[in-house]
Amino acid sequence: MELANKKISGTKIKRNLLPYYYLVPAFLIMGVITFYPLIYQVIISFTNFETKHLLLGLNSPELKFVGLKNYIDIFTGALPVENFNFFRVLEFNFWWALSNVFLHVPAGVLIAVMLNTEGLWLKKLYRALYILPVVVPPIVVATVWRNIFDEQYGAMNQLLTSISILFGHLDPVHLRWLTEYKPPIPGFLPGAPLTLAYYAMMIANFWLGWPLMSVIATGALQSIPKDLYEAAAIDGATGFQQFRNITIPLLTPAMMPAAVYGFTITFNLFGLVFFMTGGGPARSTELLVTFAYNLVRNLRWFGVAAAFAVIIFFVALVVLLITNRITRATQSYSEA
Amino acid sequence: MSANSQTPKKNLLVRFLTMNTSGQTSGRDLPLWRQLLTQILCLFILFSVMFPIMYIVTLSLSSKTTRPSSLQLIPTEISFVAYKQVLDHPTGNPVSFIQLLRNSVGLSVGVGLVALLVAVTAAYSFSRFNFKMREVLMVLVFIPLLMPGVGLATPLYLLLNQLKVVDCGQGVTALLPWFACDGGLKGRLIFNLRDSLLGVGIAITAGALPFAIWNLKGYLDTIPKELEEAAAIDGADTNQTFWKIILPLAMPQLAVTFFIGFIGNWQEFVTSWLFLSQPKDYTLAMTLYNMTGQYASSIPWNRFAAMAVIVALPVAVVYIFLQKQIVGGLTTGGVKG
Structure with a gap:
């Protein structure tokens, strides 16, 4: 009791400052290594910063402020880079993330539902093994799939060859998965050609993506009370009706955040793209993040790269606002 | 009883959809x-x-x-020839496997620990106190999360690159950019923060810290306040509550956040590939990339495969043990206001 009184009698100012004391270490460090660089980035983005300015940075006598030139160059495609069109990359980036999530979530749910069938043999074994793609680090997945899609020695062409032999075609399959520029389905996505490399990446990322969705769906499935299905069956609902009217609505609250999470991860999926195609062929599979990396790592145009990163920031902000709205909309739906 | 026994015959797909779930x-x-x-x-x-x-x-x-x-x-x-070769002589450079392993482990464990230690008090503050600047500061912490790793790489590269230790000769060393050699001498470069594992660690921490703060705050919010109130009645001050009540309770989540960070940092590629130029600093992830595709015309695929398995193993082991917590931590703990 004595101690408690002591606490209350402590000066008001000291108590008001206490939350800030706890913030000091983090903000001190972030101030130097996170916030200062972010501001520095914005400044740099208005300059022609290149390798020759590395030594002196902003104090460099030849460093010029070029205003919005970097931004204008990026948007108008005036950068001296082959095959670069900002809006095509942006469109492809959105398409890439959307098309992945639209495949992963339904596949994950369907497989989870299938594995939930009562009386299915080896259910536990399947569940344990299907999780393996989640367990392997994506960086390894990306390099392994890069070699699987190798046009000369890759396992995918070899697999297709053995399948086509079964059907009587004896010629070895020789698809140029990662280098063929001609899109297999022309005009599928207006404005951005989807090359064979896109489909190769889709296959690799599908392998990587659906199991996590399946894990989440399994967890949500098991929390659906069985009585609901029994009641529906008594009322004469067919299995399909049960799936549509019980399973789907009750899974939505769990799957929506998962889909949003998947979308944001896929939107900036640097590793898979960089390792498998490097953005090629002819920048057809370039994402915003891989192009930004090319700018800084290979071209060393630091000013342009900084401007590009600032643009990415605003794209990410827009994505966040959209996904937030979607999550909120489904939350109110599930609560209704 | 199953509902499906009366299901009329439908096509195959519908049948799979209709199984009792x-x-x-x-x-x-x-x-x-x-x-x-x-x-x-x-x-x-x-x-x-x-x-x-x-x-x-x-x-x-x-x-x-x-x-x-x-x-x-x-x-x-x-x-096990390929494994042996990779372990004996992982790259074309005279760098031992142990060295690469040490770089990778040091980087991922170091960044994970530092980010956690620094983040936990800030997360506590955001979770438990109601103060004037709370909302503003929380948004401030959220801003860097919008920036993908590639986005922060440029300014960090430029800033860390300016920090150098040079040998001016005659036993004089200088620390750039604050102290240059006398008489405008360029000197011999001894250490460049950008071209070092420490620099890479700093750059990764820059992105890892905000994530750790948000992740831990989300978890601390779930610890009931009654415990602290009880502690306060028993005479504990805020510091004691934090160290004796909150921290022990948060241990499991601290471990999960650490391992999520470990999994990410183990594969870190963007920053290390941009910053590091000396083979002795290379990480396992960088070595693996060097063995893939166009860069690897001379490397046998069995050696690449062995390396892939070796790089995958630590993450796989961590994941298998902590699968539930990690999936839960990513989907529910995550970033929430």
Whole structure:
């Protein structure tokens, strides 16, 4: 009791400052290594910063402020880079993330539902093994799939060859998965050609993506009370009706955040793209993040790269606002 | 009882969709034909899941240094030659495997620990106190999260690159950019923060800190306030509550956040590949990239496969042990206001 009184009698100012004391270490460090660089980035983005300015940075006598030139160059495609069109990359980036999530979530749910069938043999074994793609680090997945899609020695062409032999075609399959520029389905996505490399990446990322969705769906499935299905069956609902009217609505609250999470991860999926195609062929599979990396790592145009990163920031902000709205909309739906 | 026994015959897809999803056995067996059809589908999925894994494991256990000319998914020989070669002599440079391992472990563990230690008090403050600047500061912490790793790489590269230790000769060293050599001498470069593991660690921490703060705050919010109130009545001040009540309770989540960070940092590539130029600083992830595709015209695929397995193992082990917590931590703990 004595101690408690002591606490209350402590000066008001000291108590008001206490939350800030706890913030000091983090903000001190972030101030130097996170916030200062972010501001520095914005400044740099208005300059022609290149390798020759590395030594002196902003104090460099030849460093010029070029205003919005970097931004204008990026948007108008005036950068001296082959095959670069900002809006095509942006469109492809959105398409890439959307098309992945639209495949992963339904596949994950369907497989989870299938594995939930009562009386299915080896259910536990399947569940344990299907999780393996989640367990392997994506960086390894990306390099392994890069070699699987190798046009000369890759396992995918070899697999297709053995399948086509079964059907009587004896010629070895020789698809140029990662280098063929001609899109297999022309005009599928207006404005951005989807090359064979896109489909190769889709296959690799599908392998990587659906199991996590399946894990989440399994967890949500098991929390659906069985009585609901029994009641529906008594009322004469067919299995399909049960799936549509019980399973789907009750899974939505769990799957929506998962889909949003998947979308944001896929939107900036640097590793898979960089390792498998490097953005090629002819920048057809370039994402915003891989192009930004090319700018800084290979071209060393630091000013342009900084401007590009600032643009990415605003794209990410827009994505966040959209996904937030979607999550909120489904939350109110599930609560209704 | 299952609802499906009365289901009228529909096409195959609908049948799979309509299976009872309650996940409990009611004692009734699945009709054999449906059991078999589902098993075929399950086995097909299993094949697709195992295909790359078996492919790479088989390749890594082969002693053939030529590139694979036909598909092989089941090892016909068990040879550890490739593993031995990778462990003895991982790259073309005179760098030992142990050195690469030490770099990778040091980076991922170091960044994980520092980020956690620094983040936990800030997370506590955001979670438990109501103060004037709370909202503003929380948004401030959120801003860097919008920036993908690539986005922060440029300014950090430029800033860390300016920090150098140079040897001016005659036993004089200088620390740039604050102290230059006398008389405008350029001097001999001894250390450049950008071109070092420490620099890479700093750059990764820059992105890891905000994430750790948000993740931990989300978890601390779930610890009931009653505990602290009880502690306060017993006479504990805020500091004591934090150290004796909150921190021990948060330990499991601290461990999970650490391991999520570890998994991410173990594969870190963007920053290290941009910053580091000396082979002695390379990480395992960078080495693996060097063995892939166009960069690897001279590297046998069995060695690449062995390296892939080695890089994958630590993460796989961590994941298998902490699967539930990690999936839960990513989907529910995550970033929430």
